[in-house]
Amino acid sequence: MNRIPLIHISRRKDIVWYKAWLIRIIAIILALVLCGIITMVTTGLNPIKVYAAMIDGTFGTTRRIWMLCQNIAILLCISIALAPAFKMRFWNLGGDGQALMGALGAAAVMILLGDKIPNGLLILIMVVVSIVCGAIWAVIPAVFKARWNTNETLFTLMMNYVAIQLVAFFVIVWEVPKGAGKIGIINQNTNAGWFPQVGGSKYLLNIIIVAVLTIAMFIYMKYSKHGYELSVVGESEPTARYVGIKVRKVIIRTMVLSGALCGVAGLLLVGGTDHTLTTTLVSGRGFTGVMVAWLAKFNPIYMVLTSFLIVFLQRGSGEITTAYSLNQSYGDIITGIILFFIIGCEFFLNYKVSFRKSHKEVA
């Protein structure tokens, strides 16, 4: 008799939305339980207290809520920038570098032109320069991908490090004071090139800009011709070519958009909140953005949720580490474990697992 496998896996055609969310929520709860057990075993702390500290660390004060929103805004901006590229199956791992180049562009304008021209014009030039810088950093790998099918995953990855070194170079060129090895706050006395405060908070303008961009990206990807073309290219390049879509043009156009939006994220960091330039300004959001975009199935509206989840974990665990004097990387471990569970639970959304029925029935 032939052996019948115990488990049979088949692809799901469709899944009801509440079932999908139930699976995701179960995965997150399981991940939190596992994280709790690991916390208890390694540190001896009460996991429930740890989670309470996380929630307090994220929502505890008005300032913390602002910080939460600001962090979500920047991460979301990079995630919506990466989403169209991923939908096209172009693995843009260069979000870090593109955002950093945008930041470099904005900082360069602030330093070189600050106080020489009216503030309104200065900010306008900052916007243009940082968008162009981000777009250039993205379009270089895109051209090679479109023309010679060069591996974009590694190309964009390497561009990150080139950008970091370029920023490190300019940080030393512009260092204040000489020999400090850092730029410090740019135009601290004149505030030239600083974005105007809206509603008395330096964070609100960034949040509004990103909210508008998110909605625009949702419409672009879902309802525009461009959005349709890039999803066809992502599904099947031969099909796209057959129906007359110019694949090369779509790749380059989408990557210009992707890089430009990453540049905007850099601009918001330099012009809006931080007013400085360091090599760690973007702090790995280009990579986190990949996961945010992917977990949300490239839907900009869902990305608000996924970026909230990630930022909550990072800010919350930052709070635990100061409260219990643990190393601050604890948050990365928790984030990693939760990501493993969410990544893993996708399987149960896409596939149906059925167990072998009893032998009599089979026979």
Next chain:
Amino acid sequence: MFGFLLSFIPRAVSQGIPLMFGAVGETITEKSGNLNLGTAGIMYVGGICGVIGSFLYETKTGIENMNAFLGILIPLVCCLLGSLIMGLIYCFLTVTLRANQNVTGLAMTTFGVGFGNFFGGSLIKLSGADVPSIALSRTSQFFSAKLPFAKDLGWFGQIFLSYSFLAYTAVAMAIIASVVIFHTKLGLQLRAVGESPSTADAAGINVTRYKYFATCIGAMVSGLGGLYYVMDYASGVWSNDAFGDRGWLAIALVIFTIWRPAHSIWASILFGGLYILHIFIPSGTNLAIKELYQMAPYVVTIIVLIFTSLRNKRENQPPASLGLSYFREDR
């Protein structure tokens, strides 16, 4: 000039060894069609697991009573175990659960780097030991023991024999991997799995088993790179984020060597040299220029990437199913 090379080459080699481990491990993994971007994380985990093992051993037995054999064996086994677990996580997610490989790899890197830095920063507090910092000098002595007669052989000894046993292990791994992948039936079947899993499946090869074994062995080899870095290169001192972006460079090296492990021997030494080139180039007081020199390994990788795609030779291409999950019923 000769004097310069005499001091430059040994340093380039010891920079290159972690990259060599990483590149060989990643090549083995990629030959099975798995693009493991978690290598950076795996190398951190490998390093810190070795540190945890030897730290517990050093503090429990006391530095005087340490046995050289156990002093090497314990960190080695811990490192291999830690990397193996990382490899298993990756395989379970991407092979069994068919998750996206890039996302899984990035999550592994987040987890692995966090794991390394967390235990590196909190190990002393967690274990309640009475030491100011993690400095495993005794274990490091075992690991960096060199051939006793290397010094007597002048320049030859300095360039070829002045390394520890893990360095030679890396070279041996590269050669063994190359022979197995390209000259044995096992390697042929592995490559078949990476090129076309459905064909391999039809030929009766167990695709899942090959993917699991190749990825886990690859992860363990990569993990050794982390161990070498802490125990030998950094003389047993763990400092957070010190390992840096070497994991990503190792992935770049796989492309640089066009998926041939034997080539990673010279290529990783070359990259090691590029990595430290900025120290040797005289730039006077202009510190900024040094930052630009540090771009060298990345720019070289990009150029190689472009050239391999321009020449577009069939034997220089990545495994055809690289990055894709395999589901038998999806044909």
